Amino acid sequence: MSKIKFGAFPAKHQSPNKKGMVFAPNPLSLTVPEPEFESWLRDSGYLEILDQRTTDLHRLTAAAEAEAAASKPASSSAAANSIAHIGVYFVSQLFSRIWTLLSLLTFNPFSKLTTEDFSGDTPPWAPVFFGSLESYSFPSSASQARLRVHENIKRYARNYASLFVLFFACSLYQLPAALCGLILCLALWEIFKFGADRWGLDRYPVIRQTLIRLAQCVTAVILLTSNIQLAIFLTLGVSYAVILLHASFRKLTTVKQPTAKR
Known part of the structure; x- marks a missing residue:
C-alpha cells in the first residue's frame, strides 16, 4: 500500500550512509494511507487535486x-x-476507453444535483464552462469519469439547463409542425383561462372540471398529431449526450473553498 508521509526532516550533523540517505526519520511524522488521503480530499472538497493525481x-x-x-x-x-x-x-x-464511455450509461449523473445548484449565478461560458484545450482530457478510469460527471453537473447546472433550452428551440425550428402545435396548445389554455375569468366558471365547479378535461384531451391530440414528442425526444437525447461527454472530459478546476466559521 502506498502511503503519503509528512514531516520528514534532514538529520543534523549526519553524513550520508552507504545507501546515500541524508534524511533521518522524524518520530512526529504523519503517515496517511492513500485511500484515507483520497477520502479526505473528497470530504474536504479538493476534488480537482484528486482528479489531477489520477490523471498524472x-x-x-x-x-x-x-x-x-x-x-x-x-x-x-x-x-x-x-x-x-x-x-x-x-x-x-x-x-x-470504450468501456469507460459505456460505463457512463450505467449510473445516474443527476443523483447529486440539488435545487441549490440552480440558485447561484451562471458560470461564464468562454473562460469557465468551455475553458481551453488544456481543460480537457480523457478520463483514465470509470471512477474518474463518474467523479467528473457528478461534480461538473453540480458546477455547471445552469449552463446545461441553458443548453437544453437552446437544443429544444433548435428542434422546434427543425420541426415546424411541432412548433405550431406547441403554440396552439399555449393559445388554447390562454383562451380557457380568459373565458374562465370572464364567465366566472369558479361558481360552477362541475362545468369547470368538464371543460378542463376537454381541454386536456384536445391538448393531447394536438401534441400527438404535431410530433412534438419527437422534438422532446431529440432534445433529451442530444442534451444527455452533450452533458455526459462534456462533464466527463472536462477536468475539475479549482473552486473557492468555503471559509471556516470561527
Missing part, C-alpha cells in the same frame, strides 16, 4: 509501459514480439 498517475504509467517496450532488444524475434505487444497494448487501451 495514468500518464506516468502509460509512459513507463511505452519506455519498457522501447527498451527491449532489437533482434528480429524481439522486434516481432515488441510489435505484437504494442498492438495488444493499443487494443486494450481502445477497449478500456
